[in-house]
Amino acid sequence: MVSLWYFVVAVGSLGVFAPLAFVHAAWRLRRAALWFYVLGYSLMSFFMTYSLARAGDADNTEIAFGFFWFFGTILLVTVSCVHLALLRKKILYPLPTVWVESGMHCGLFSIDIAGFGQVGRSSEIFVQVRRMLFGLLENAFTGSGIAWEVCLKSDTGDGMIVVVPPQFPKFRLLYPLLAQLAADLARYNVVTAPELRIRVRVAIHAGEVTLDEYGVTGRPKVLLARLLDSRVLRDALAEAPDGSPMVVLVSDRFHEDVQDQGGPGLDTMSYRQVLVNEKETEVRAWLHVPDPVIRVLP
Known part of the structure; x- marks a missing residue:
């Protein structure tokens, strides 16, 4: 794998x-500040080598250099590996603005909580429901790779x-993401209070998007919004069994x-297949209603 070395x-x-690894990272990321890390x-590498050379004799001074080299090397290797892991991630997965501004073809996933503003839900409940949903969503994305x-x-x-970066296969927005999210929501709804239960509508699309000073825009995002807010999807959730916490609408493209x-x-x-007229x-x-009893193995 890239930069695993x-x-x-x-x-x-x-x-x-x-x-040497930091030289490569500085060159790949094109960041002048990284040359200070080099x-x-x-x-630090020079001082470790110098300490090892001075530790060759047996007097007290050289023994002290030996201890310095031993513990200093452990610290140097640990810190450099942690730092390199962060730089490696930035090389493999560049920041969103990098790939969105280039107008690349990205996966689009939109989710909405049904009945979120219903009477009886306080602001505290809003916070709890959002936190739970977004946590489950993060787990589902991670579990889908x-x-x-x-x-x-x-x-x-x-x-x-x-908006999913183009380097991730788009089928992962379907499998195992949807099955895992549906199963996690169903398990959560079984054990939580009625006012905290979550049922959601999901829309999935893909297309070339752009980024302006206000965020992501473009025709694909407009279509995603139409799918999510469509009467077809709302009716599907209303007609789904109570144990089904999610309905999904995937664009024809x-x-x-x-x-x-x-x-x-x-x-x-x-x-x-359904017709969306919004x-x-x-x-x-x-249209898809995921089976909430599906269990996705880690």
Whole structure:
């Protein structure tokens, strides 16, 4: 894997060649500030090498250098590996603004809590429900192999829009994400108080989005909003059994480009075609009610 050699070099050389990994990271990330880290780690590496050379004799001074080299090396290797792990993540998963501004084709996931503003729900309940849903959502994305921390997220008050970087396969927005989220919501609803139970609508699409000073925009985001707010999806949740905490609407383009291509775990038979007619939008989409009893193994 890209830059995995960082850790091999740092640990295998006992920190002596750790600066080489930082040189590579500075070059890949194009950040001038990282060259100061190169200098810092180079100086530490020099002092460790010097201490090891001075520890060759047996008098008290050299023994002190030996202790300095031993504990200093452990600290140098540990700190450099932690630092390199962070830099490696930035190389593999660049910040959202980097890939959104380039207009790349991204996965789009939108979720909304049904009846969030119903009478009887206090502000404290709002906070608890949102915190629980967003926590379960993060777990579902992570369990599906999508790095939550590098997704671009937009809070909508009673839900969230998630823009997924293009390096993640888009089928992961379907499997195992939907099954895990449905199962987690169902288990949560069984043990919680009625006013804290969560039922959600989900819309999934993909397209080329752009980022301006106000956030993500573009036609794909507009269609995502139409799918999420559609009467078809709202009626589906109202008609779903009480034990079903979630209904999903997948755009026709996503269904054709991703689902129809097949893949491990993808189930097309449980999706049915519907017509979405909202405002100026009239499109086909695919409706799905996930089975909440499905359990996803870690």
